[in-house]
Amino acid sequence: MNTKHDRNGYPRIITSRTNPLIVSAASLSEKKYRDKTGRFSFEGIKLYKEAIASKVCLEHVFVREDIYGRLSDQFYPEISVVVPDFVYDKMSGEKSPEGILCVAKYIDILHKRVKIYNNVSDVREETGMHKNYFIVSSVRDPGNLGTIIRNANALGIDELIISADCADIYNPRTVRAAMGALFRQKITVCRDIISAVSVLREMGYCVLAAALSQSSVSITNVDVSCRTCFLIGNEGHGLDGELINACSGSVIIPMQNGCESLNAAAAAAILMWESAKKHGFNE
Numbered sequence: 001m002n003t004k005h006d007r008n009g010y011p012r013i014i015t016s017r018t019n020p021l022i023v024s025a026a027s028l029s030e031k032k033y034r035d036k037t038g039r040f041s042f043e044g045i046k047l048y049k050e051a052i053a054s055k056v057c058l059e060h061v062f063v064r065e066d067i068y069g070r071l072s073d074q075f076y077p078e079i080s081v082v083v084p085d086f087v088y089d090k091m092s093g094e095k096s097p098e099g100i101l102c103v104a105k106y107i108d109i110l111h112k113r114v115k116i117y118n119n120v121s122d123v124r125e126e127t128g129m130h131k132n133y134f135i136v137s138s139v140r141d142p143g144n145l146g147t148i149i150r151n152a153n154a155l156g157i158d159e160l161i162i163s164a165d166c167a168d169i170y171n172p173r174t175v176r177a178a179m180g181a182l183f184r185q186k187i188t189v190c191r192d193i194i195s196a197v198s199v200l201r202e203m204g205y206c207v208l209a210a211a212l213s214q215s216s217v218s219i220t221n222v223d224v225s226c227r228t229c230f231l232i233g234n235e236g237h238g239l240d241g242e243l244i245n246a247c248s249g250s251v252i253i254p255m256q257n258g259c260e261s262l263n264a265a266a267a268a269a270i271l272m273w274e275s276a277k278k279h280g281f282n283e
Contacts, residue, residue, distance in 0.1 A: 009077040009078060010077050011063070011068065011075065011077045011078075011080035011081060011082045012080070012081045012082070013081070013082045013083075014081055014082075014083050014087060015083070015084060015087060016087070017086065017087050017090045019087075021060065021081065022062075022083070022087055022090060022091060024037070024103075025041060025060065025062060025091045025101065025103050026090050026091045028040055028041040028103065029041075029093055029172065031168050031170075031171070034106075034168070034170050038105055038106045038108075039059065039103055039104065039105060039106070040103075040104060040106065040170035040172075040175065041091070041101055041102060041103050041104070041172060042101070042102055042104070042172060042175040042176065043092060043093075043094055043097060043098060043100060043101045043102070043172070043176070044098045044100060044176075045071070045074070045098055045100055046179070046180070047102070047175070047176070047179075047180055048061065048074075048100050048102055049074075050179075050180030050183055051102060051104060051180075051183055054180070054183035054184055056104050056105075056107060056183050057104055057105040057107075058079055058102055058103070058104050059079065059103045059104060059105065060079055060080075060081055060102070060103045061075060061076070061079055061080050061081065061100065061101070061102050061103075062080075062081045062083055062088065062091060062100070062101040062102075062103075063075060063080055063081070063082055063083070063099060063100055064082075064083060064084070064085060064088045064097075064099030064100070065082055065083065065084050065085070066085075066099065067098070067099035067100060068080070068082045088101070093172050106170065107182075107183065110183075110184070110185065110186050110187065111169060111186075111187045111188075111189070112187070112188045112189070113164075113188075113189045114188060114189070114190050114191070115190075115191045115192060116190075116191075116192050116195045117161065117188065117190045117192070117193075117195045117196035117199050118195075118199060119159070119188070119199060130226045130227050130279075131158040131159060132156055132157050132158045132159075132226070132275050132276070132279050133157070133158065133159050133160075133161060133200060133205065133229040134152060134157045134159075134160055134161070134229065134230055134231075134268070134271070134272060134275070135161045135162070135193065135196060135197065135200075135207070135229060135230070135231040135232075136148055136160065136161070136162040136163065136166060136231075136232055136233075136268070137162075137163045137165075137166070137193050137231060137232070137233045137234070137239060137243060138163055138165050138166060138233055138234040138237075138239075139162070139166045139167065139232070139233070139234060139235065139264050140165070140166060140167050140234065140235070141167060141235060141264075142167040142168070142171040142172075142173035142174040142177065143173055143174075143177045144167075144177075144235060144263065144264045144265045145162070145166055145167040145169065145171075145174050145177070146173065146174040146175065146176065146177025146178040146179075146182070147177050147178070147265035148160070148264070148265050148268045149169070149174070149177075149178040149181050149182055149185050149187070150177065150178045150179050150181040151265065151268055151269045151272055152181070152185055152268075152272060153178075153181035153184055153185040154181070155269070155272040155273055155275075155276040156276050156279055157185070157272060157275070158186065159186045159187070159188060160185060160186065160187045160188070161187075161188045161190055161193070161196045162187060162188070162189055162190070163189075163190060163191075163193040164189055164190065164191040164193075166189075169182060169187060169189065193243065194242065194243060194246045197231070197243070197246045197247055198246065200229050201248060204227055205227045205228070205229045205248075206225070206227060206228050206229070206248045206249070207229045207230075207231060207246075207247045207248050208222065208228060208229070208230050208231065208247060208248060208249050208250060208251045209230075209231045209233075209239050209243065209244045209247040209249070209250040209251070210230060210231065210232045210233070210238075210239075210250070210251060210252070210253070210267055210271060211233065211238055211239045211244050211250045211251075211252075212238075212250075212252055213244065213250050215249065215250060216249075216250040216251060216252045217249065217250070217251055217252070218251070218252055218253075218254050219251045219252065219253050219254070219270070219271070219274060220254060222251055222274075224274045224275065224277070224278050225278055226275075226278045226279055228274075228275060228278065229275075230251070230268075230271040230272070230274075230275065231243070231247060232264055232267055232268050232271065233264075234264070235263070235264045251271075253267060253270055253271075
């Protein structure tokens with residue numbers, strides 16, 4: 001957000017559902033419109049405050065009349081737009097909206113989209129330790145992807161590499177599930193995820209797929225190091241054979257008999273914690 005914003009002045013007021021700003025904000029529920037404009041939207045006072053704290057570039061903050069009346073000192077009038085209920089409802093995708101909807105620019109400084117992964121830096125400049133990478137392939141549920149982003153940010157993942165067929169990181173459900181972590185987490189969306197595996201292996205990383213196969217090893221028997229990178233796949237179908245074969249090996253998370261699998265986000269959190277411990281996270 002532009003640091004020149006202040007809380008003096010008066011917000012704009014819009015009372016028409018057909019106003020171009022309202023129509024544009026409502027259209028951000030569609031990925032093609034988000035990509036075309038380089039904008040995304042999210043709702044709620046918590047995410048608004050997280051965006052402010054993370055210096056996300058907010059273009060407009062649409063605030064329902066009753067909310068602005070109670071919380072006017074929380075908003076910057078020059079980017080605020082006050083609207084009545086029936087106008088706000090046109091933009092909102094929530095069943096019980098809080099009455100605050102933000103429109104922001106894509107966070108290009110943190111989020112990259114590439115065809116072939118070609119990162120060559122594997123050292124954290126501030127500590128000299130190897131970076132902590134994590135790969136996600138074909139996780140198509142926005143809620144799961146958002147939770148994985150939240151886990152990654154909480155557990156010190158330096159870069160989250162996700163395949164292009166994952167849910168959109170700017171889908172409103174992804175943004176909501178990430179709970180502000182999207183505003184801070186470095187993410188690379190890669191069309192050729194096998195290239196990411198190959199590059200990391202060339203950099204000296206041991207890339208382990210979370211997959212059940214004849215050669216899979218229990219995570220409890222793996223010597224995880226600061227150069228271990230885990231990869232998880234689709235909630236229902238897991239990882240395809242070609243991707244598993246591109247990895248250094250495969251691991252499983254032991255579970256009680258009768259349990260078929262873990263939710264993708266839950267599995268990711270366990271594997272991220274194993275990596276975090278080797279990066280001095282628990283010291």
